[in-house]
Amino acid sequence: MYTIGEVSKMFNLPISTLRYYDKEGLLNDVDRDSSGIRKFNDKTIEALRVIECLKKSGMQIKEIKEFMHWCTMGDKTLLKRKEMFIRQKEHIEQEIKELENALEMIKYKCWYYDEAIKDGNEKRVKNITPKQMPDHIKKYFEHTHK
Amino acid sequence: MYTIGEVSKMFNLPISTLRYYDKEGLLNDVDRDSSGIRKFNDKTIEALRVIECLKKSGMQIKEIKEFMHWCTMGDKTLLKRKEMFIRQKEHIEQEIKELENALEMIKYKCWYYDEAIKDGNEKRVKNITPKQMPDHIKKYFEHTHK
DNA sequence: TCTTGACCTAAAGTTAGGTTTATGTATTAA
DNA sequence: TTAATACATAAACCTAACTTTAGGTCAAGA
Numbered sequence: 001m002y003t004i005g006e007v008s009k010m011f012n013l014p015i016s017t018l019r020y021y022d023k024e025g026l027l028n029d030v031d032r033d034s035s036g037i038r039k040f041n042d043k044t045i046e047a048l049r050v051i052e053c054l055k056k057s058g059m060q061i062k063e064i065k066e067f068m069h070w071c072t073m074g075d076k077t078l079l080k081r082k083e084m085f086i087r088q089k090e091h092i093e094q095e096i097k098e099l100e101n102a103l104e105m106i107k108y109k110c111w112y113y114d115e116a117i118k119d120g121n122e123k124r125v126k127n128i129t130p131k132q133m134p135d136h137i138k139k140y141f142e143h144t145h146k
Numbered sequence: 147m148y149t150i151g152e153v154s155k156m157f158n159l160p161i162s163t164l165r166y167y168d169k170e171g172l173l174n175d176v177d178r179d180s181s182g183i184r185k186f187n188d189k190t191i192e193a194l195r196v197i198e199c200l201k202k203s204g205m206q207i208k209e210i211k212e213f214m215h216w217c218t219m220g221d222k223t224l225l226k227r228k229e230m231f232i233r234q235k236e237h238i239e240q241e242i243k244e245l246e247n248a249l250e251m252i253k254y255k256c257w258y259y260d261e262a263i264k265d266g267n268e269k270r271v272k273n274i275t276p277k278q279m280p281d282h283i284k285k286y287f288e289h290t291h292k
Numbered sequence: 293t294c295t296t297g298a299c300c301t302a303a304a305g306t307t308a309g310g311t312t313t314a315t316g317t318a319t320t321a322a
Numbered sequence: 323t324t325a326a327t328a329c330a331t332a333a334a335c336c337t338a339a340c341t342t343t344a345g346g347t348c349a350a351g352a
Contacts, residue, residue, distance in 0.1 A: 004300095049291070057249075079263060081259055102203050103238050106234055150329075206308075207310095293352100296350090297349095304344100313334075318327100
């Protein structure tokens with residue numbers, strides 16, 4: 001059993017955020033002691049791990065709440081839950097692709113400014129055509145500048 | 147030269163967003179015709195490509211504005227601009243790592259629910275230890291459940 | 293006994309990044 | 323001439339996800 005302060009440190013999340021998640025129904029009825037103080041157990045800890053991951057995958061609080069509710073409803077929601085994870089898997093894979101594309105452009109720009117700084121100005125590098133670029137830079141450029 | 151409606155279609159961005167970016171100073175003084183209508187040129191188009199990419203890399207509007215302002219200040223800001231792209235490169239690489247971690251957990255959950263659905267309930271799969279998992283699943287589990 | 297620290301609540305406040313609304317202008321097609 | 327379209331502005335509005343505030347409880351140590 002853990003207090004809210006301990007969990008806050010474990011996850012590096014503000015106490016106010018944990019109370020907010022609880023209030024929003026993401027933590028499925030946290031136990032309380034006789035004076036109303038939250039006692040988090042291992043199931044809540046596991047729920048928080050899942051929450052962090054679903055948040056990272058782009059899911060909203062209210063959708064996470066819905067999922068957490070399914071978890072309390074037993075086997076009849078197994079399929080829904082699986083389908084939800086499959087959707088989030090696709091979502092996150094798409095997001096990684098988009099980030100990798102943005103990264104290409106950023107790497108091109110790093111090269112561009114490197115060259116410009118060598119010359120003291122952008123005149124030369126601004127006019128370099130893809131053909132004149134080093135191969136690994138050409139690759140970045142062509143992805144992101146059509 | 148393009149109208150705001152054309153640019154909106156090119157980038158699949160609402161017209162209101164383009165006007166908002168202009169107002170916030172992300173587009174460095176867009177040209178206007180004699181009756182005040184915006185005429186976007188190729189420099190603005192390129193700026194928009196950079197904006198989309200910087201936004202994807204997690205940069206805020208006001209930081210992008212600052213960068214765009216540096217671009218109007220000539221060669222003395224080349225180093226700042228390069229350093230900015232290097233920071234965003236690191237930021238986006240970190241973000242990709244975190245998404246890949248979340249993806250591991252999600253893949254584990256996909257497997258978990260697959261097994262549960264085969265059995266009709268979670269009883270068996272809930273008690274599978276990492277040692278009993280298929281190797282490619284074990285890998286997902288161990289990253290994300292310690 | 294007093295004070296410190298960790299917990300509690302409800303309600304108001306905050307922030308970013310737009311979006312919507314109300315109103316107006318200019319051009320074109322019927 | 324009228325109606326539809328595409329543009330313009332300023333200002334108000336919106337949403338998600340927290341965070342802060344104001345006020346209170348409770349247990350432990352000096």
